[in-house]
Amino acid sequence: MPSTAGSTTPTGAAMRPEAAGRVRRFSPAERWVHRATGLLMLVCLSTAACLYFGPLAQLVGRRYLMVTLHEWSGILLPLPFVLGLGSPAFRADLRRINRFSAYDRQWLRAARRRRNRHAARPAGKFNAGQKLYAGWIAGAVLVMMFTGLLMWFMGLLPSISRTSAIFVHDILAWAIAIVLLGHMRRALEDPEARLGMRTGYVSRSWAQRHHSQWLGKDRTTTATTTPTEADKV
Amino acid sequence: MARKPKPGPEPEPNSDTEPEPEAEGAPVGRRAMLGMLGAGAAGLATAPYLQRKWEDFLAAASQVDASGLTGLLPNPGGFRYYSVVGSVPHKDETNYQLRVTGLVERPRHYTLDHLRAMPQARVVHDVVCTDGWRVEKVPFDGVRLADILDDAGVRSPGAAIRFTCFDGAYSESLTLEQARRSDVLVALNMQDRPISHAHGGPVRLYVAPMYFYKSAKWLSGISVIDKVVPGYWEERGYAVDGWLNDADRRGNAA
Incomplete structure (x- = not known):
């Protein structure tokens, strides 16, 4: 029983005080991947805005600096992900994100019908929306990198005109900005989801409410709330 | 994928190494x-x-x-503002000056009134940026660069022009032959209005047959030199000759 977990641990003083009622959601490596990716994305988007919007461009200027920051933050964007592949926890979550279960389809149907009760939206560790978002943004970042490199190194592929690359880059930038706003809005609506990404732990009740299929199916996660496991990456 | 050998013991038993309960279903x-x-x-x-x-x-x-x-929205079909510095001073009739120096017989200082009093030429051509935006058939009015060069008198071995700008950073270049084309203007008006600060006013260059980065904004210096010195973006990878694809590279297209 989870309630007895604290009493069976003699080194309870070393535990996080809330660990008994909490479950591990993200390892430090995963949180660093998220943090670094988020920071790079923020630099990439804000410099893009300074290059793109007239009033901001007039305010900030410094076009060469903005271009350089934009290019390098963009090219480095997949790096945290690639480094994260060294972490078993990160790879395990990638496998979870990739696969769609029957309850994910149920989640999507409920989302389409705007049914927001938790019971109507079963989810594993990641819900269907998070899975689709992750897959889509991975593809979108790769397309942005490819078209960005075409603009950066003119004449890399002469068969694709620079104008075409810019067109796809511009349109997709808008799509990414809108989708990221949705991503951040979801986070803003749910303080405990943010807590999970910030500290790595969420309450068991939150997990059961929002990710009903996660802990029930994945009993071993309880073991990771012990301090020795929690410190591993 | 990068499956690195891990230092230290494997974190088993762990959900990471067991068959995933959630790792089934369509990818x-x-x-x-x-x-x-x-x-x-x-x-x-x-x-x-x-x-x-x-x-x-x-x-x-x-x-x-x-x-x-x-x-x-993307490709709005209008001008976009580019500046390579943080802020650009504003200049008008009271403090604007265009200096013509270098390999010339008579170094010149033109005020805005001087430039307005000289014979005016009109060039109507597309503005095309390397970043994919384009504005078609934009009328520019001003003094032909050739007239200004004649006024100052190019000395031997003058063969190229270096343009400098009062933003303090931007520069551009043309060969003397390019600079003498009739579709290269020291422009005072754009779209029949005095060129605004945001568009590089009160005086900017307009090199109609080339990409718009060649048309330096906030023009303040014209120096005749003996060979081409690459301009600001040209030091950063842009072509020194920024011809548009359909430009007439030899004669006077205008």
Whole structure:
């Protein structure tokens, strides 16, 4: 029983005080991947805005600096992900994100019908929306990198005109900005989801409410709330 | 994928190494990613067609758009503001000066009034930026650069021009032959209005047959030198001769 977990641990003083009622959601490596990716994305988007919007461009200027920051933050964007592949926890979550279960389809149907009760939206560790978002943004970042490199190194592929690359880059930038706003809005609506990404732990009740299929199916996660496991990456 | 050998003991037993309860079912995440990659490739392949449609749509939308929001959309068909420095001083009749120096018989200092009193020429041509935006058939009025060079008198071995700007950083270059073309202006008006500060006013260069980065904004110095010195963006990888694809490279296109 989870309630007895604290009493069976003699080194309870070393535990996080809330660990008994909490479950591990993200390892430090995963949180660093998220943090670094988020920071790079923020630099990439804000410099893009300074290059793109007239009033901001007039305010900030410094076009060469903005271009350089934009290019390098963009090219480095997949790096945290690639480094994260060294972490078993990160790879395990990638496998979870990739696969769609029957309850994910149920989640999507409920989302389409705007049914927001938790019971109507079963989810594993990641819900269907998070899975689709992750897959889509991975593809979108790769397309942005490819078209960005075409603009950066003119004449890399002469068969694709620079104008075409810019067109796809511009349109997709808008799509990414809108989708990221949705991503951040979801986070803003749910303080405990943010807590999970910030500290790595969420309450068991939150997990059961929002990710009903996660802990029930994945009993071993309880073991990771012990301090020795929690410190591993 | 990068499966690195781990230092230290394996963290077993652990959900990471057991068969995943959630790692079954269709690989929808991968499909979402590949779908986006496919859409990107299709977008690149059909971009010329899509872009034409998009511009038509924007042109139609901007007719009924009072808010000006369509100007924010991709390829808005208008000018965009570029500056390589943080802030650019404002100049007007009281403090603007164009200095012509270097290999010339008579170094010159022109005020705005001087420039306005000289014979004016008009060039109507497309403005094309390397970043994909274009404004068609923009009228520029001003003094032909050739007239200013004649006024100062180019000395031997003068063979190129270096332009400097009062933003303190930007520079541009032309060969003497390019500078003498009749479609190269020291422009005072654009679209029949005095050139505003945001567009490089009160005086900017307009080199009609080349990409717009050659048309230096906030022009303040014309120096005749013996060989071409690359300008600001040219030191950063841009072509020194920024000819438009359809430009007449030999004669006077205007």
